[in-house]
Amino acid sequence: MREIAVEQYIQMDNAIPVDVRSPIEFEECSIPGAVNVPLFTNEERVEIGTLYKKEGSDAAKWRAMEIVSPKIPSMMQKIRDLKDDGFQPVIYCWRGGMRSKAVTTFITYAGISIPRLTGGYRAYRQYILENTADLIPEKAVVLHGMTGVGKTDVLKVLSEKGYPAIDLEEMAGHRGSIFGSFGMGDGSTQKTFDALLYQALSEVKGSPYIIMEAESKRIGKAVQPDELLDTKKTGIHIDMFASMESRVQRILRDYVEPYQREEWFKPKVDESLVFIKKRLKDTEIREQLDESAEAENYELFIKLLLEHYYDPRYAFKQHDYEGQFHHVNADDVEAAAQQIIHIIENQNAPVL
Numbered sequence: 001m002r003e004i005a006v007e008q009y010i011q012m013d014n015a016i017p018v019d020v021r022s023p024i025e026f027e028e029c030s031i032p033g034a035v036n037v038p039l040f041t042n043e044e045r046v047e048i049g050t051l052y053k054k055e056g057s058d059a060a061k062w063r064a065m066e067i068v069s070p071k072i073p074s075m076m077q078k079i080r081d082l083k084d085d086g087f088q089p090v091i092y093c094w095r096g097g098m099r100s101k102a103v104t105t106f107i108t109y110a111g112i113s114i115p116r117l118t119g120g121y122r123a124y125r126q127y128i129l130e131n132t133a134d135l136i137p138e139k140a141v142v143l144h145g146m147t148g149v150g151k152t153d154v155l156k157v158l159s160e161k162g163y164p165a166i167d168l169e170e171m172a173g174h175r176g177s178i179f180g181s182f183g184m185g186d187g188s189t190q191k192t193f194d195a196l197l198y199q200a201l202s203e204v205k206g207s208p209y210i211i212m213e214a215e216s217k218r219i220g221k222a223v224q225p226d227e228l229l230d231t232k233k234t235g236i237h238i239d240m241f242a243s244m245e246s247r248v249q250r251i252l253r254d255y256v257e258p259y260q261r262e263e264w265f266k267p268k269v270d271e272s273l274v275f276i277k278k279r280l281k282d283t284e285i286r287e288q289l290d291e292s293a294e295a296e297n298y299e300l301f302i303k304l305l306l307e308h309y310y311d312p313r314y315a316f317k318q319h320d321y322e323g324q325f326h327h328v329n330a331d332d333v334e335a336a337a338q339q340i341i342h343i344i345e346n347q348n349a350p351v352l
Contacts, residue, residue, distance in 0.1 A: 002113060002114075002115040002116065003115060003116050003117075003118045004090065004115045004116070004117060004188060005118050005119075005120065005123075006117065006118070006119065006123050006124050006127040006310075007127070009090055009117055009124075010127075012088060012090070013088070014086060014087050014088050015087070015088045015089075015090050016033060016034070016035060016082055016087040016088065016089055016090070017030070017031040017033060017034035017035070017089075017090050017092055017117070018034065018035055018037050018079055018082070018089045018090065018091050018092070018094070018103075018114075019031070019034045019035065019036050019037070019038075019092060019121070020037055020038060020039050020091060020092070020093050020099050020100055020103045021036075021038060021039075021093050021099065021121075022038050022039075022040050022041060022044075022045040023036060023038055023040050023041070023042055024030055024042045024044075024045075025094065026038070028189055028191070028192075029125070029191035029192055029195070030121070030179060030192075030195075031092065031121065031124055031195065032195050032196055032199045034092075035078075035082065035248055037075050037078050037103075038251065039064075039068055039071070039075075039099050039102065039103065040067060040068075042114060042221075044067050046278065047063070048060050048063055048064050048067070061227065068102070072106055075103065075105070075106070076106060076110050079091075079103075079107055079112075079114065080107075080110075080112060083112065083114070088114075088115075088155045089114050090114070090115050090116070090117050091103050091107075091114060091115070091116045091117065092116065092117035092120045092121055092124070093120045093121070094120050094121055094122060095119060095120040095121070095122045095123070096116065096117060096118050096119045096120035096122075096123065097120065100116050100117070100120060101116065103313060104116040120140070123243050124195075125191060125194070125195070128194060128195060129194060131198070132197060132198050132201060132225060132227075133196070133225065133227040133256075133300070135198070135201035136201060136210070136227055136228055136231055137164070137204070137206055137207050137208055137209050137210045137231070138207060138208060138209070138231070139209035139210075139231070139234075139235055139236070140209060140210050140211070140212060140231045140232050140234075140235030140236070140323070141209055141210070141211040141212075141235060141236045141340070141343075141344060142212060142213070142214045142232050142235045142237050142238065143155065143212070143213050143237065143238050143340075144213075144214045144237060144238065144239045144240065144325070145239060145240035145241060145242075145330065146180075146247070146310065146311055146314045147251070147306060147310045147311075147314070148239070148242070148246075148247030148248065148250050148302075148306065149240045149241060149242040149247060149248070149250075149330045150240065150246075150250055150330045150333050150336065151213045151240055151308055151330075152167060152169060152170075152175075152213070153250070153330075153333045154240065154333055154336050154337050154340065155167050155211065155212070155213065156329060157333055157334060157337040158211055158337050158340065158341070160336070161341075162210050163211055163341070163344075164204035164207040164209065164210050164211060164212040165210075165212065166197075166200045166201070166204070166210060166211070166212050167195075167200075167212075167213075168212055168213060168215050168219055168224065169213065169215070169219060171188060171192075171193050171196040171197055171200065171222070172187060172188050172193050172219035172220045172221070172222040173186070173187040173188040173192075173220060174187045174188075174219050174220025174221070174222070175254075175255075176302075177317050178253055179269075179272055181333070182184055187220040187221050187222075188220065188221065188222055189221060189222075190221065190222050192222075193219075193221075193222035193223075194222075197224075197225075197228075205237040206220060209236075209344070210231075211340075212232070212249055214232060214237075214321075217229060232321070233321050233322055234322045234323065235323070236322075236323065236324075236326070236343065236344065236347050237321050237324070237325045237326065238325070238326045238327075238328055238340055239322060239326065239327050239328070239342065240328050240329075240330040240336065241327065241328070241329060241330065242329065242330045242331045243331055244303065244306065244307075246330075246331045247306060248299055248302045248303050248306070251302050251306075252298060252299060252302065256298045256302075260296075260298075266296075269293055270293065273290070273293055276305070277289065277290075277307055279309070280308065280309060282308065284306060285308045288300075289301065289304050289305070292304060324342050328340060328343075
């Protein structure tokens with residue numbers, strides 16, 4: 001049985017992690033890009049754990065064998081298909097224990113040599129936490145701006161042009177506002193965020209700078225590492241601005257139009273509005289928000305939120321950052337990206 005350390009896995013070409021844990025464990029955290037080929041369903045895992053506590057190891061192992069035996073051919077086929085597709089599967093479980101060992105043994109008996117990750121997911125997580133800080137470039141280009149100015153759109157354009165841009169909101173599965181989870185599911189756990197951040201930083205390794213938004217330390221459920229926040233403070237700071245009309249249209253496009261017909265949409269708007277109204281003293285504005293939400297006039301609803309809730313709370317915390325602020329009009333996203341490239345070039349930061 002071939003075993004590899006996390007360091008070896010990180011350097012492999014065409015590696016695809018095969019997570020043999022239960023679906024619920026896989027959803028909570030996994031190695032980015034992993035495929036779930038579970039030995040047990042969530043219910044089977046609970047059953048075996050209960051049996052282990054009540055009757056001991058031997059009884060649990062016997063029951064596990066009964067459950068797994070019929071699944072072996074289909075599991076092996078899934079792993080074999082990955083290999084036939086040109087990938088190098090790497091088997092792992094929580095800590096490199098019995099589950100990954102069993103699957104690796106089965107596949108070895110089938111005549112296929114596939115490595116197993118020593119220490120499992122736990123070793124992988126420990127490795128990325130120890131090494132993430134070393135991947136953070138010395139300089140940051142930081143995009144500031146009020147809600148809806150298009151910071152994420154500009155990041156995507158810069159990334160497509162080959163610039164070292166990372167999208168922290170996408171990694172967190174949250175857009176960083178009260179409505180930030182709309183269309184983003186339940187958001188990433190801290191473990192998932194940490195893994196995606198490590199992966200993103202690995203992809204821009206060697207760059208003298210990185211481009212990202214000026215997010216607060218917490219984004220949804222996830223918290224950024226202090227080293228990343230420290231890098232932002234001394235970076236090149238770009239204050240993006242845009243007209244109210246373009247901001248409203250952008251928010252409609254991102255938060256409303258794709259989800260408006262979903263069952264969860266209206267109740268979630270109402271739930272978020274309750275939270276917002278507690279922080280608004282103006283009775284008339286609160287009534288207008290209620291009326292526009294009820295009428296599903298989301299264009300007016302967004303405009304009211306921006307003017308009376310988000311914009312007044314947007315503190316341009318220049319004192320938290322060191323260095324000059326550059327101002328960029330983002331009504332046209334492509335033009336804004338070009339302006340930012342020009343600023344980077346003039347700061348003597350090498351263009352990739």
